[in-house]
Amino acid sequence: MTSPPLLVRQMTAADCGHVGSIRVRGWQFAYRGLVPPSYLDALDPAEDADRLRARLARADAGASDLVAEPAGTGRIVGWAAHGPYRDGEQRTEDAELYALYVDPDHLGTGVGHTLLQESLRRRAALGHPRMFLWVLAGNERARRFYERAGFRADGAEEPFQVAGVRVPEVRYVRSLTVQAPADGSPRRLGRPSEGP
Template sequence: MRIREMTDADCATVAELRVLGWRSAYTGLMPQAFLDGLDVAEGTRQLRERLAQGHAGTVDLIAERAGRAVGWACFGPARDSDVPPGEAELYALYAHPEQYSTGVGRALLLECVARCTAAGRPRMRLWAVEGNTRARRFYERFGFTPDGAVDPQTVEDVPVPEIRYSRDLP
Protein backbone atom coordinates (compact mmCIF):
# COMPACT_ATOMS: atom_id res chain seq x y z
CA MET A 1 0.00 0.00 0.00
CA ARG A 2 1.17 3.49 -0.79
CA ILE A 3 0.02 6.73 0.86
CA ARG A 4 0.24 9.84 -1.31
CA GLU A 5 -1.25 13.30 -1.61
CA MET A 6 -4.56 13.62 -3.44
CA THR A 7 -4.67 15.27 -6.85
CA ASP A 8 -7.51 16.66 -8.92
CA ALA A 9 -7.54 13.37 -10.85
CA ASP A 10 -8.56 11.58 -7.61
CA CYS A 11 -11.64 13.69 -6.89
CA ALA A 12 -14.21 11.40 -8.53
CA THR A 13 -12.77 8.32 -6.82
CA VAL A 14 -12.70 10.08 -3.45
CA ALA A 15 -16.29 11.26 -3.91
CA GLU A 16 -17.29 7.66 -4.64
CA LEU A 17 -15.36 6.40 -1.57
CA ARG A 18 -17.19 8.96 0.55
CA VAL A 19 -20.64 7.98 -0.74
CA LEU A 20 -19.90 4.26 -0.32
CA GLY A 21 -18.53 4.94 3.16
CA TRP A 22 -21.59 6.92 4.25
CA ARG A 23 -23.97 4.30 2.89
CA SER A 24 -22.03 1.55 4.65
CA ALA A 25 -21.46 3.28 7.99
CA TYR A 26 -24.68 5.23 8.42
CA THR A 27 -27.41 2.86 7.22
CA GLY A 28 -29.89 2.75 10.07
CA LEU A 29 -28.41 5.88 11.65
CA MET A 30 -29.48 8.39 9.00
CA PRO A 31 -32.57 8.51 6.80
CA GLN A 32 -32.20 6.07 3.92
CA ALA A 33 -33.58 8.63 1.45
CA PHE A 34 -30.74 10.98 2.43
CA LEU A 35 -28.12 8.26 1.94
CA ASP A 36 -29.67 7.20 -1.37
CA GLY A 37 -29.55 10.83 -2.52
CA LEU A 38 -25.81 11.25 -2.01
CA ASP A 39 -24.37 12.21 -5.38
CA VAL A 40 -20.87 11.28 -6.56
CA ALA A 41 -20.92 13.95 -9.29
CA GLU A 42 -21.79 16.70 -6.79
CA GLY A 43 -19.16 15.39 -4.37
CA THR A 44 -16.58 15.44 -7.16
CA ARG A 45 -17.46 19.04 -8.01
CA GLN A 46 -17.15 20.09 -4.35
CA LEU A 47 -13.79 18.36 -3.91
CA ARG A 48 -12.38 19.93 -7.08
CA GLU A 49 -13.59 23.35 -5.94
CA ARG A 50 -12.03 22.90 -2.48
CA LEU A 51 -8.73 21.73 -3.96
CA ALA A 52 -8.65 24.68 -6.36
CA GLN A 53 -9.20 27.10 -3.47
CA GLY A 54 -6.28 25.55 -1.59
CA HIS A 55 -7.34 25.81 2.06
CA ALA A 56 -4.21 26.57 4.07
CA GLY A 57 -2.98 23.66 6.13
CA THR A 58 -5.51 21.15 4.79
CA VAL A 59 -3.98 17.89 3.59
CA ASP A 60 -5.76 15.18 1.59
CA LEU A 61 -4.15 11.75 1.47
CA ILE A 62 -4.92 8.74 -0.71
CA ALA A 63 -4.25 5.10 0.18
CA GLU A 64 -3.46 3.22 -2.97
CA ARG A 65 -3.23 -0.54 -3.60
CA ALA A 66 -2.14 -1.91 -6.95
CA GLY A 67 -2.59 1.55 -8.48
CA ARG A 68 -6.18 1.86 -7.19
CA ALA A 69 -7.30 4.43 -4.61
CA VAL A 70 -8.88 2.46 -1.76
CA GLY A 71 -8.95 5.08 1.00
CA TRP A 72 -8.91 8.80 1.71
CA ALA A 73 -8.13 10.95 4.72
CA CYS A 74 -8.24 14.70 5.19
CA PHE A 75 -6.83 16.72 8.09
CA GLY A 76 -5.82 20.24 8.96
CA PRO A 77 -6.10 22.86 11.68
CA ALA A 78 -8.76 22.25 14.34
CA ARG A 79 -11.89 24.26 13.55
CA ASP A 80 -13.75 24.34 16.87
CA SER A 81 -13.68 27.66 18.73
CA ASP A 82 -13.11 25.99 22.11
CA VAL A 83 -9.91 24.28 20.94
CA PRO A 84 -6.53 25.94 21.56
CA PRO A 85 -4.77 27.28 18.45
CA GLY A 86 -2.25 24.93 16.91
CA GLU A 87 -4.20 21.71 17.35
CA ALA A 88 -5.06 19.43 14.43
CA GLU A 89 -8.33 17.89 13.34
CA LEU A 90 -8.98 14.77 11.31
CA TYR A 91 -11.80 15.94 9.05
CA ALA A 92 -12.42 12.66 7.21
CA LEU A 93 -11.19 9.10 6.94
CA TYR A 94 -12.78 6.63 4.54
CA ALA A 95 -11.83 3.20 3.25
CA HIS A 96 -13.67 1.41 0.48
CA PRO A 97 -16.09 -0.97 2.27
CA GLU A 98 -14.37 -3.92 0.54
CA GLN A 99 -11.16 -2.78 2.23
CA TYR A 100 -12.47 -2.70 5.82
CA SER A 101 -10.13 -4.48 8.25
CA THR A 102 -7.29 -4.66 5.71
CA GLY A 103 -5.09 -1.91 7.17
CA VAL A 104 -6.20 0.95 4.90
CA GLY A 105 -7.71 3.04 7.70
CA ARG A 106 -4.80 2.26 9.99
CA ALA A 107 -2.22 3.33 7.41
CA LEU A 108 -4.06 6.56 6.68
CA LEU A 109 -4.59 7.43 10.34
CA LEU A 110 -0.96 6.72 11.24
CA GLU A 111 0.22 8.90 8.35
CA CYS A 112 -2.05 11.75 9.48
CA VAL A 113 -0.77 11.45 13.05
CA ALA A 114 2.85 11.33 11.84
CA ARG A 115 2.44 14.44 9.69
CA CYS A 116 0.69 16.38 12.45
CA THR A 117 3.37 15.34 14.92
CA ALA A 118 6.13 16.41 12.50
CA ALA A 119 4.36 19.78 12.10
CA GLY A 120 4.48 20.28 15.89
CA ARG A 121 0.76 19.88 16.51
CA PRO A 122 0.28 18.95 20.19
CA ARG A 123 -3.12 17.27 19.85
CA MET A 124 -5.47 15.85 17.24
CA ARG A 125 -9.27 15.92 17.38
CA LEU A 126 -12.01 14.34 15.32
CA TRP A 127 -15.80 13.98 15.32
CA ALA A 128 -17.56 10.60 15.15
CA VAL A 129 -21.26 9.88 14.85
CA GLU A 130 -22.37 8.56 18.23
CA GLY A 131 -24.06 5.49 16.75
CA ASN A 132 -21.11 4.56 14.53
CA THR A 133 -19.62 2.03 16.94
CA ARG A 134 -17.24 0.59 14.34
CA ALA A 135 -15.57 3.96 13.77
CA ARG A 136 -15.56 4.80 17.46
CA ARG A 137 -13.85 1.50 18.35
CA PHE A 138 -11.33 2.09 15.56
CA TYR A 139 -10.34 5.53 16.88
CA GLU A 140 -10.25 4.30 20.47
CA ARG A 141 -7.74 1.59 19.47
CA PHE A 142 -5.43 4.42 18.40
CA GLY A 143 -5.69 6.30 21.67
CA PHE A 144 -8.50 8.73 20.87
CA THR A 145 -10.93 9.32 23.73
CA PRO A 146 -14.13 11.38 23.98
CA ASP A 147 -13.31 14.85 25.30
CA GLY A 148 -16.83 15.73 26.45
CA ALA A 149 -17.95 17.78 23.44
CA VAL A 150 -21.15 16.67 21.69
CA ASP A 151 -22.65 18.19 18.55
CA PRO A 152 -26.42 17.58 18.32
CA GLN A 153 -26.48 17.17 14.53
CA THR A 154 -29.66 16.31 12.67
CA VAL A 155 -30.11 14.91 9.19
CA GLU A 156 -33.54 15.57 7.73
CA ASP A 157 -34.91 16.09 11.25
CA VAL A 158 -33.40 12.82 12.53
CA PRO A 159 -30.98 13.25 15.47
CA VAL A 160 -27.46 12.12 14.54
CA PRO A 161 -25.31 13.38 17.42
CA GLU A 162 -21.56 13.48 17.03
CA ILE A 163 -18.98 13.00 19.77
CA ARG A 164 -15.62 14.73 19.67
CA TYR A 165 -12.54 12.64 20.29
CA SER A 166 -9.00 13.78 20.98
CA ARG A 167 -5.53 12.44 21.66
CA ASP A 168 -2.19 13.95 22.50
CA LEU A 169 0.42 13.65 19.78
CA PRO A 170 3.95 12.44 20.59
Protein backbone atom coordinates in the same frame (compact mmCIF):
# COMPACT_ATOMS: atom_id res chain seq x y z
CA MET B 1 -0.75 -14.47 -2.82
CA THR B 2 0.43 -11.40 -0.92
CA SER B 3 -1.26 -8.05 -1.34
CA PRO B 4 0.81 -5.26 -2.87
CA PRO B 5 2.11 -2.67 -0.39
CA LEU B 6 -0.17 0.26 0.31
CA LEU B 7 1.02 3.64 -0.96
CA VAL B 8 -0.19 6.86 0.67
CA ARG B 9 0.15 10.10 -1.29
CA GLN B 10 -1.35 13.58 -1.61
CA MET B 11 -4.73 13.69 -3.33
CA THR B 12 -4.90 15.47 -6.70
CA ALA B 13 -7.88 16.88 -8.58
CA ALA B 14 -7.77 13.78 -10.80
CA ASP B 15 -8.45 11.63 -7.72
CA CYS B 16 -11.65 13.43 -6.71
CA GLY B 17 -13.96 11.17 -8.72
CA HIS B 18 -12.63 8.07 -6.98
CA VAL B 19 -12.69 9.74 -3.58
CA GLY B 20 -16.26 10.98 -4.14
CA SER B 21 -17.31 7.41 -4.81
CA ILE B 22 -15.50 6.14 -1.68
CA ARG B 23 -17.13 8.84 0.45
CA VAL B 24 -20.63 8.06 -0.81
CA ARG B 25 -20.16 4.29 -0.42
CA GLY B 26 -18.65 4.93 3.02
CA TRP B 27 -21.66 6.99 4.11
CA GLN B 28 -24.07 4.38 2.74
CA PHE B 29 -22.24 1.58 4.59
CA ALA B 30 -21.38 3.27 7.90
CA TYR B 31 -24.48 5.40 8.44
CA ARG B 32 -27.22 2.97 7.38
CA GLY B 33 -29.61 2.89 10.33
CA LEU B 34 -28.27 6.20 11.67
CA VAL B 35 -29.52 8.57 8.96
CA PRO B 36 -32.60 8.29 6.74
CA PRO B 37 -32.19 5.72 3.93
CA SER B 38 -33.72 8.17 1.44
CA TYR B 39 -30.86 10.59 2.15
CA LEU B 40 -28.20 7.90 1.76
CA ASP B 41 -29.76 6.55 -1.44
CA ALA B 42 -29.83 10.04 -2.98
CA LEU B 43 -26.11 10.72 -2.43
CA ASP B 44 -24.35 11.39 -5.72
CA PRO B 45 -20.64 10.55 -6.11
CA ALA B 46 -20.28 13.08 -8.97
CA GLU B 47 -21.64 15.93 -6.82
CA ASP B 48 -19.36 14.89 -3.98
CA ALA B 49 -16.37 14.85 -6.37
CA ASP B 50 -17.26 18.37 -7.55
CA ARG B 51 -17.30 19.61 -3.93
CA LEU B 52 -13.91 17.97 -3.32
CA ARG B 53 -12.43 19.59 -6.45
CA ALA B 54 -13.72 23.00 -5.37
CA ARG B 55 -12.29 22.56 -1.87
CA LEU B 56 -8.96 21.39 -3.26
CA ALA B 57 -8.84 24.42 -5.60
CA ARG B 58 -9.39 26.76 -2.62
CA ALA B 59 -6.22 25.34 -1.05
CA ASP B 60 -7.49 25.54 2.54
CA ALA B 61 -4.52 26.76 4.59
CA GLY B 62 -2.83 23.88 6.35
CA ALA B 63 -5.30 21.22 5.21
CA SER B 64 -4.03 18.04 3.61
CA ASP B 65 -5.82 15.29 1.70
CA LEU B 66 -4.25 11.85 1.45
CA VAL B 67 -5.26 8.86 -0.66
CA ALA B 68 -4.23 5.23 -0.29
CA GLU B 69 -3.77 2.82 -3.17
CA PRO B 70 -2.26 -0.65 -3.41
CA ALA B 71 1.08 -0.24 -5.24
CA GLY B 72 0.86 -0.67 -8.99
CA THR B 73 -2.94 -0.78 -9.13
CA GLY B 74 -3.81 2.89 -9.58
CA ARG B 75 -6.99 2.13 -7.59
CA ILE B 76 -7.74 4.42 -4.68
CA VAL B 77 -9.14 2.51 -1.70
CA GLY B 78 -9.12 5.16 1.03
CA TRP B 79 -9.00 8.88 1.76
CA ALA B 80 -8.14 11.00 4.79
CA ALA B 81 -8.27 14.76 5.29
CA HIS B 82 -6.58 16.57 8.17
CA GLY B 83 -5.42 20.03 9.14
CA PRO B 84 -5.57 22.60 11.93
CA TYR B 85 -8.36 22.13 14.46
CA ARG B 86 -11.42 24.22 13.60
CA ASP B 87 -13.02 25.96 16.55
CA GLY B 88 -15.75 27.80 14.70
CA GLU B 89 -13.92 30.05 12.24
CA GLN B 90 -10.73 30.00 14.32
CA ARG B 91 -7.80 27.63 13.77
CA THR B 92 -5.98 26.45 16.88
CA GLU B 93 -2.53 24.97 17.52
CA ASP B 94 -4.12 21.51 17.64
CA ALA B 95 -4.79 19.28 14.63
CA GLU B 96 -8.03 17.73 13.44
CA LEU B 97 -8.81 14.65 11.42
CA TYR B 98 -11.56 16.05 9.20
CA ALA B 99 -12.48 12.79 7.48
CA LEU B 100 -11.36 9.20 7.00
CA TYR B 101 -13.16 6.90 4.57
CA VAL B 102 -12.21 3.47 3.27
CA ASP B 103 -13.84 1.66 0.36
CA PRO B 104 -16.21 -0.76 2.15
CA ASP B 105 -14.67 -3.65 0.17
CA HIS B 106 -11.34 -2.89 1.89
CA LEU B 107 -12.50 -2.55 5.51
CA GLY B 108 -10.37 -4.60 7.87
CA THR B 109 -7.36 -4.66 5.52
CA GLY B 110 -5.33 -1.94 7.27
CA VAL B 111 -6.15 0.90 4.86
CA GLY B 112 -7.84 3.02 7.55
CA HIS B 113 -5.05 2.30 10.02
CA THR B 114 -2.37 3.29 7.48
CA LEU B 115 -4.12 6.56 6.56
CA LEU B 116 -4.69 7.43 10.21
CA GLN B 117 -1.08 6.73 11.16
CA GLU B 118 0.21 8.88 8.30
CA SER B 119 -2.13 11.71 9.29
CA LEU B 120 -0.94 11.48 12.90
CA ARG B 121 2.71 11.40 11.80
CA ARG B 122 2.37 14.43 9.54
CA ARG B 123 0.54 16.51 12.14
CA ALA B 124 3.01 15.57 14.87
CA ALA B 125 5.89 16.57 12.56
CA LEU B 126 4.24 19.99 12.18
CA GLY B 127 4.31 20.41 15.96
CA HIS B 128 0.61 20.00 16.77
CA PRO B 129 0.28 18.82 20.40
CA ARG B 130 -3.05 16.99 19.94
CA MET B 131 -5.38 15.71 17.25
CA PHE B 132 -9.16 15.94 17.54
CA LEU B 133 -11.87 14.32 15.44
CA TRP B 134 -15.66 14.19 15.42
CA VAL B 135 -17.60 10.96 14.92
CA LEU B 136 -21.31 10.17 14.91
CA ALA B 137 -22.26 8.99 18.40
CA GLY B 138 -24.00 5.92 16.97
CA ASN B 139 -21.10 4.87 14.71
CA GLU B 140 -19.78 2.18 17.04
CA ARG B 141 -17.42 0.62 14.48
CA ALA B 142 -15.60 3.93 13.91
CA ARG B 143 -15.53 4.71 17.63
CA ARG B 144 -13.86 1.35 18.39
CA PHE B 145 -11.36 1.94 15.57
CA TYR B 146 -10.34 5.36 16.94
CA GLU B 147 -10.19 4.08 20.51
CA ARG B 148 -7.82 1.29 19.43
CA ALA B 149 -5.66 4.04 17.86
CA GLY B 150 -5.37 5.85 21.21
CA PHE B 151 -8.17 8.42 20.84
CA ARG B 152 -10.53 9.03 23.75
CA ALA B 153 -13.90 10.78 23.88
CA ASP B 154 -13.43 14.05 25.77
CA GLY B 155 -17.08 14.69 26.62
CA ALA B 156 -17.77 17.32 23.93
CA GLU B 157 -20.85 16.77 21.76
CA GLU B 158 -22.25 18.65 18.78
CA PRO B 159 -25.79 18.54 17.50
CA PHE B 160 -25.84 17.35 13.90
CA GLN B 161 -28.86 16.80 11.68
CA VAL B 162 -29.17 14.88 8.45
CA ALA B 163 -32.44 15.24 6.55
CA GLY B 164 -34.18 16.38 9.73
CA VAL B 165 -32.92 13.48 11.86
CA ARG B 166 -30.73 14.26 14.87
CA VAL B 167 -27.46 12.32 14.73
CA PRO B 168 -25.16 13.88 17.35
CA GLU B 169 -21.41 13.80 17.02
CA VAL B 170 -18.93 13.20 19.82
CA ARG B 171 -15.40 14.56 19.93
CA TYR B 172 -12.31 12.41 20.38
CA VAL B 173 -8.76 13.54 21.15
CA ARG B 174 -5.29 12.02 21.16
CA SER B 175 -1.93 13.44 22.18
CA LEU B 176 0.62 13.75 19.40
CA THR B 177 3.54 14.37 21.71
CA VAL B 178 6.02 11.71 22.69
CA GLN B 179 6.01 11.07 26.41
CA ALA B 180 9.07 9.71 28.20
CA PRO B 181 8.54 6.82 30.62
CA ALA B 182 9.19 7.34 34.32
CA ASP B 183 12.79 6.07 33.97
CA GLY B 184 13.56 8.94 31.55
CA SER B 185 14.41 6.74 28.54
CA PRO B 186 12.99 7.91 25.20
CA ARG B 187 9.82 6.26 24.00
CA ARG B 188 7.88 6.45 20.77
CA LEU B 189 4.11 6.55 20.70
CA GLY B 190 2.83 2.98 20.67
CA ARG B 191 1.53 1.42 17.49
CA PRO B 192 -2.14 0.64 18.02
CA SER B 193 -3.72 -2.60 16.89
CA GLU B 194 -4.82 -2.97 13.28
CA GLY B 195 -8.04 -1.09 12.52
CA PRO B 196 -10.75 -1.32 9.90
